């Protein structure tokens with residue numbers, strides 16, 4: 001084999017090997033809306049089995065980045081690979097769960113009917129799986145309640161159950177605990193921790209500092225960019241800050257916190 005061909009083969013093999021060690025990988029990923037650079041050149045790597053937190057203020061591009069990763073948006077430039085596939089890709093969807101920032105539930109259906117619906121979309125017909133999910137999110141006693149009559153926190157729990165119906169190996173959670181009380185927030189994180197222990201990789205967006213502490217690694221976002229990355233401890237150490245909020249301001253150039 002000619003030397004240049006060999007190098008190409010080696011390069012391709014190395015590239016393949018990298019994809020297998022990562023669950024999410026983006027290169028120079030951009031998504032612009034007219035003049036708004038919502039995502040503006042993100043290089044992100046999420047490893048199997050980790051909980052990765054996207055931390056950033058309102059408008060920093062977290063939701064847009066997640067929507068690119070689940071294939072709901074096409075990039076303006078760059079590329080995203082999820083579970084080894086170039087996105088957008090419908091094949092990946094059966095392995096990916098997405099809990100949106102605004103609850104994507106049918107308000108006039110009951111919790112059970114919503115679960116049945118999402119189950120059918122993903123070809124899950126096992127009633128025991130649906131019951132298991134109701135138990136997981138502690139809504140078994142509200143299975144027959146119409147979603148519109150639930151409290152905000154209960155709707156978030158129902159959304160989580162629907163996002164998990166097909167047992168995804170990769171879960172995107174867009175600000176999953178916004179608007180819910182501290183006790184329920186802890187319960188949610190216990191669910192996420194358990195899922196993570198079972199091998200589910202989680203990408204979660206937040207602007208709540210104490211939540212960031214639950215993540216293995218964090219990406220600090222501002223104006224469509226990930227400006228720093230590492231565990232909460234690493235970020236504090238590297239910036240010489242005593243709190244994560246100070247570390248965030250130090251890496252992102254200050255000018256307003258996480259809000």
Ligand SMILES: Nc1ncnc2c1ncn2[C@@H]1O[C@H](COP(=O)(O)OP(=O)(O)OP(=O)(O)O)[C@@H](O)[C@H]1O
Pocket residue numbers: 033036037038056057058059060061062063064065101
């Ligand atoms: N479909 C769209 N059309 C036009 N602009 C958009 C669209 N989606 C997002 N944007 C803009 O992109 C920027 C990033 O928005 P995005 O929702 O990704 O931020 P975010 O970090 O999730 O914010 P938040 O914390 O408030 O949820 C914002 O300026 C927003 O107005």
Ligand SMILES: [Mg+2]
Pocket residue numbers: 062063064101174
């Ligand atoms: Mg958002």
